[in-house]
Amino acid sequence: MDSQVRLLTAPFDPAALLAAFTAGLPHAGGVVSFLGQVRAGEGVEALELRHYEPLTLPAMRDLAVRVRGRWDIDGLLIVHRSGEMGPAEPIVLVAAAARHRRDAFAAVDFAMDHLKSESWFWKREKRGGIWHWIEPREQDFEDIARWG
Amino acid sequence: MQARLVFLGRLEDLAGCADHDLAASAPLDWYDVLGWLGDHFVPELADTVAGDKVRVAVNGALLGDKHALVLADGDELAFLPPVSGG
Numbered sequence: 531m532d533s534q535v536r537l538l539t540a541p542f543d544p545a546a547l548l549a550a551f552t553a554g555l556p557h558a559g560g561v562v563s564f565l566g567q568v569r570a571g572e573g574v575e576a577l578e579l580r581h582y583e584p585l586t587l588p589a590m591r592d593l594a595v596r597v598r599g600r601w602d603i604d605g606l607l608i609v610h611r612s613g614e615m616g617p618a619e620p621i622v623l624v625a626a627a628a629r630h631r632r633d634a635f636a637a638v639d640f641a642m643d644h645l646k647s648e649s650w651f652w653k654r655e656k657r658g659g660i661w662h663w664i665e666p667r668e669q670d671f672e673d674i675a676r677w678g
Numbered sequence: 679m680q681a682r683l684v685f686l687g688r689l690e691d692l693a694g695c696a697d698h699d700l701a702a703s704a705p706l707d708w709y710d711v712l713g714w715l716g717d718h719f720v721p722e723l724a725d726t727v728a729g730d731k732v733r734v735a736v737n738g739a740l741l742g743d744k745h746a747l748v749l750a751d752g753d754e755l756a757f758l759p760p761v762s763g764g
Contacts, residue, residue: 582686582756584738652687653762663688664762 531555531605531627533594537587539613544623547609551625555605558627562634563607564642570617576656579621581612586650593649597626597641601633608641612651643673679705679751683715685723687759689732692723700749708747711755726759733758 531554544565552561568577581587594606605627615621622645626637647670654663681700685693700706700714715724726732734744735756741747749755 580686582684582735582758584754584756585735585740585758588738647761649761650758651761652759654688663691666760666762670762 533591533598533606533608535587535590535594535608536610537581537590538609538611541615542609542611542620542623544609544620547607547623548625551605551607552627555627557629558604558634559629560631560634561625561627562631562638563623563625564638565620566622566642568615568617568619568621573657574617574655575659576614576616577621578614578654578656578661579610579612580652580654582650586612589648589650590645593641593644596644597637600640601626601628601637603628603633603637606637606641608645610645610649610651640677643670643677646670647674679703681706681749681751681753681755684754684756686756687762689723689726689757689759692726693719705751706747706749708745711747711749727757731760 534551548563555561590608590610594608597606603626607623607625609623611621624638624641626634628634647666652663654661679702682697683700684697685695690696706714712724712728715727734741734747735758736747737754
């Protein structure tokens with residue numbers, strides 16, 4: 531199955547997308563998925579992700595090609611939100627389907643590390659009615675470095 | 679010649695706008711662009727953009743070396759600060 535890579539500007543239903551993804555992959559023995567959502571608490575009222583149209587989706591597609599080239603998986607789903615989101619709202623969904631689970635786990639882990647630190651998104655949070663841009667965390671660079 | 683500048687992330691706050699049109703009598707190199715930014719925005723914008731952490735793309739193509747920039751008529755120049763996705 532071709533990779534499915536989507537950049538969405540409206541809320542999405544992770545369960546529905548995952549169900550549709552797995553329905554197309556009856557021969558995969560394992561499907562691993564990761565869902566990232568807006569963390570509630572710490573005074574965060576809203577989160578906004580901005581993207582740059584000419585770069586963001588093409589780079590997500592390139593990432594999907596790299597993942598497919600690195601692991602033996604039968605299907606790959608990458609869905610990323612842009613725009614304003616509230617607490618507990620889904621931000622990112624990555625799923626990989628494979629004959630055996632280890633490739634699927636690794637593919638999702640790799641894709642998430644690269645989405646976090648290399649994708650063309652800029653994030654800001656609203657706290658106390660004021661927007662603050664979020665700088666990349668050192669941990670994100672360490673996460674990506676382990677893939678060599 | 680006329681070009682469009684796009685400011686991503688916190689650069690938008692420094693510029694006070696997400697994009698801005700630039701008009702000049704001839705194509706601009708990187709240092710011309712920094713000078714133009716200095717003339718039209720707060721000094722911190724040009725200083726930040728000149729730093730190593732900000733990358734640039736022309737018409738959706740990343741430049742390996744922004745000092746090699748030549749900005750011509752109809753181009754879109756995007757300033758890309760460090761990303762923070764997911």
